[in-house]
Amino acid sequence: MHMALNSLGLMPGMDQGAVPRLLLVDDEPRLLSSLHDLLKDSGYQLVTATCGSEAVAQLMKQRFDLILLDLRLPDLSGHEIMDFINAKGIDASVIVLSGDTDIDAAIGALRRGAYGYLRKPYPHEELLKTVDNALQKRQLEAENRQISWRLACSEKLYRYLVDSSPDIIYTLNPEGQFTFVNDRVQQLLGVPREELIGKHYSSLVHEEDLERAHYVFMERRVGDRASRNVELRLKCVRHGRVERAFEHTLMTVSFNSMGMYSAEKSSGSKQFFGTYGVARDITERKRAEEQISYQAYHDILTGLPNRVLFRDRLEQALIQAKRDATELAVMFVDLDRFKLVNDTLGHVKGDSLLQQVTARLKASLRRGDTLARIGGDEFTVLLPELRDRRDAGVIADKFLKCLDQPFYLDGHELHVSASIGIAVYPDDGNAIDDLIRHADIAMYQVKAIGKNGYSFYDNSMLDASGQKIILENSLRRALEQHELEMYYQPLVDVKTGRIIGAEGLMRWNHPDRGLLAAGEFLPFAEENGLMIPITDWMIGALCRDGREWNAVSDRAIRLSLNISPQYLDRGNFSKKLQESLATYGLSPTQIEVEITENICIRKPQYAIEQLNRLCDLGVSVAIDDFGTGYSSLSYLHRFPIHTIKIDQSFVREIVSDNGHYPVVLAIISIARGLGLNLVAEGVETQVQARYLERAGCTTMQGYYFHSPLTRSEFIRALKAQSPVLAAR
Incomplete structure (x- = not known):
């Protein structure tokens, strides 16, 4: 917002020393x-x-x-x-x-x-x-x-500026030969400027880009019609001839103003003398763009295609199979006993195990098959162009055999197996969702009969819905018999080392299966309409525990809880939360509600109204797992957001103090620019904590600081950080 130069030729804003x-x-x-x-x-x-x-x-x-x-x-x-x-x-x-x-x-x-x-x-x-x-x-x-x-205003200083430019600045004659180039060309490409004078531009351009380069380097147009932002690859003679990508902004020299045109007296026409161009090195930007694009379609931990890319490949394979009247198979692979590894050795070791499993599964596939990780310890496999369904069984056998050998993690010998379900097109379905769902059903059939095996889908497996009814009844009884329990993942201010908040995590003390994490039963609860009573219980438990913590803490502790879209749709959430807060005498400012991108799939406008009611109460709203869904950025426009939580998949990528992790830095920049609070999830190493703190994120949670704690363990942790309270 600068005014035009005045008639005296003075630059604006130059009255230094004046009182602002x-x-x-x-x-x-x-x-x-x-x-x-x-x-x-x-x-x-x-x-x-x-x-x-x-x-x-x-x-x-x-x-x-x-x-x-x-x-x-x-x-x-x-x-x-x-x-x-x-x-x-x-x-x-x-x-x-x-x-x-x-x-x-x-x-x-x-x-x-x-x-x-x-x-x-x-x-x-x-x-x-x-x-x-x-x-x-x-x-x-x-x-x-x-x-x-x-x-x-100084020709000498102008020459210095050109040679000191971070960009390559050059001129060409009408034949495409260099007549001038600044020193930057040697710094970036390793070619002395003197050697380029008189050489044709094609000596620097990658062979595949020569056709586009002709329009760039031989540009005759001026003004807005001149070539802009054209990307080319130039040859670099440094560092093993690594090619670098450049963005060109070109224009023809304006000879009238610079005196470089010679007008023919007879016709008054202007003679073209060449092209002037600026080439900016965008190699690092291209690498960052490629990395972001890669991460959008791949699992960061294993490098496998993610759910989005898998569905896309399955869609293309189905089109081909329908056209050629061939069969294809979809596998659903779920690792057995993987949770035990995470619980006993931690998520870092669990991630290492997943990477080893991935390598073995990939080695068992044919050329053209697709192995994808869709979350946790779950994988899907696409097997196109089957001769018959027995080919899928051969691959499943290979999977089981390759997993039969032990895994080694820092001296620990581990054994894992897999339960594999298989659905074959066209017998078991002709649509993407049908094939994936039927493979999932077949996988659960294997789980039910002892794990470590595979099974083809059969329509009779639909009768397994009776088993779901049993689980539903067990979950309903869990509420009545007080089998549910709240655990708390502390949020730590890394500058002070103090616990400043906690995320509520639900656990089920199952009478037969032991302590179950929320991910093992909440998806089923959502599917069977049990989220409302379970979430009602969670709100009451959270407020009850918050009151107890206020009594032993020297400052208010912020509590956060995850709310499913289903509960926002039907749970009259704001009213129930207000009642619980009043019952336990808890301030609304101590509560933060976490939402995910799934919220916009259902009734987004209704959800916005519910969240606005919460904000009116004084409750804040956070985006959980930010950056992992399609709609994450749209939340910042549509929803009343106070906090961004960096998903642990991005945090897990941080392995070096000196590394560059653009997604993490971008999320921190978004939060800082919009004045939002920031929390990093899944921090498990000192390197991750140190990098995040230097980047501007000072509130974190994860196993590096604390594993999820019971109510009593959390109270002890609060007392431990206050000498006065610890003496009580």
Whole structure:
């Protein structure tokens, strides 16, 4: 938002040493007076406006360095004032001060160029710091503009600037031969600039890109029609001739202004002398884009295709099978006793085991088969172009035999087996979901008869629904017989090492199967309509335990709980939570509700209304497993979000202090830019904790700090971090 240069040729914002002038805009007299009093002793010139039109009048009358702007004004909105500032090219920074909790208001302000966005009521120290930073930034920008202006006026300095550019800058004659190139070409490509003069551009371009390169390097157009952002691969003679990717922004030299055209006197036409171009190295960006694209379709831990890519390949295989009248098979593979490894050796060892299992399964496949990991210890397999269904049985036998050999993890000898279900097209279904579901049913049949085997799907397996009824009744009795129990995963502030919160995790003390994690029974509860009574129990237990912790803690502990979309749809959640909070005397500000991307699959508008009711109570909302679903970013536009939780799959990727993990950094940047709280899940190593802290995430949970604790264990942990309480 810089004004055009004035007639004296001076750069804007260069009145160094002048007292900064601030415009304060708010329609609330009390708030405006308070803001004025807060800033008056800081050495600023302060001007106030109580409405949008008054603010516009002040902006037209005098120059301001900084505007502190309320969004909700009686005549013009803050967004409209920012649009006016941008349209008029007014050189002023903007800090928005708003009580509006709508995320769209914040995004709208940031898109219009706001330096900062503070929600009312804001801490005075934060406002003063933001104002100071904004003014310092303007001062630095003014100084940079002065430097750039002097460089532009000096041919000698201009030459230095060209040679110091991070980009390759070059000119070509009409035959495509280099007539000038700066020193950057040697730094990036290892070719001395002197050797390139007189050589054809094709000597640098990758053979596969020569056709596109012709239009780039022989560009004759100017202005907006010139070639822009064309990506080419250039040959690099350094580091083993690694090829690098470049983005070209080209234009023809404007010879009129530079005196490089020779106009023929007879016709007055202009003679073309060559092409001017700038090539920016985007190799690292391309690698980051490829990595992000890869992660969208692959499991980070094993490198296998994920559920999305598997379904896509299955869809293509079905089309081919229908066209060729051939068979294909879908396998559902679930590891037996894998939970025992995680519980006894930890998730790091469990991940290592999954990687070893993956390597063995892949070695047993044919060329063209697809092995995918769809979550936890579950895999799916696509076997296209079967001669007959017995081929699938051969692959299943290979899987079982390769898993029969022991696995070794840091001196531990482990044995795992697998239960495998197989569905064959077209006998067992001709649609993607049918084949996957039937393979899943066949797998559970193997589980039911002893595990470590495989079974083809048969329609008679549908009778196994009777077993589901038994499990449903057991789950219903679990509520009546108090078999459910809450465990708590502590949230730790790594700067102080203190427990500042906890995530509630449900466990089932099954009379026959022992302690079951939520993932082993909640999916079934959702499928059979038991989520509402189970979640009702969880809310009551969480509030009861929170009251007990408040009695032994020297500060309020924030409690978070995961809520299923089904419960938001039908559970009258806000009313029930309000009743539980009142019953146990717990403050709503201690509760945070965690949602996932599945919430937008059902009734998103109704869910938004429910969450807004929670926010009205004082309850905050977090996105759990952020970045793993299609709709994660859309939450920031549609839902009242306060906290982002970095999914453990991204955290697990952090293996080096000096590594670069763009997805993690992107999520932290999003949270910081929108003023949201940030929590990292599944932190299991010191390297992960240290990297996240340096990147700006200071609240974490995971086995590195604490495993999930029972209620009494959590109380002991709270007392241990307070000497006064520990002495009680």
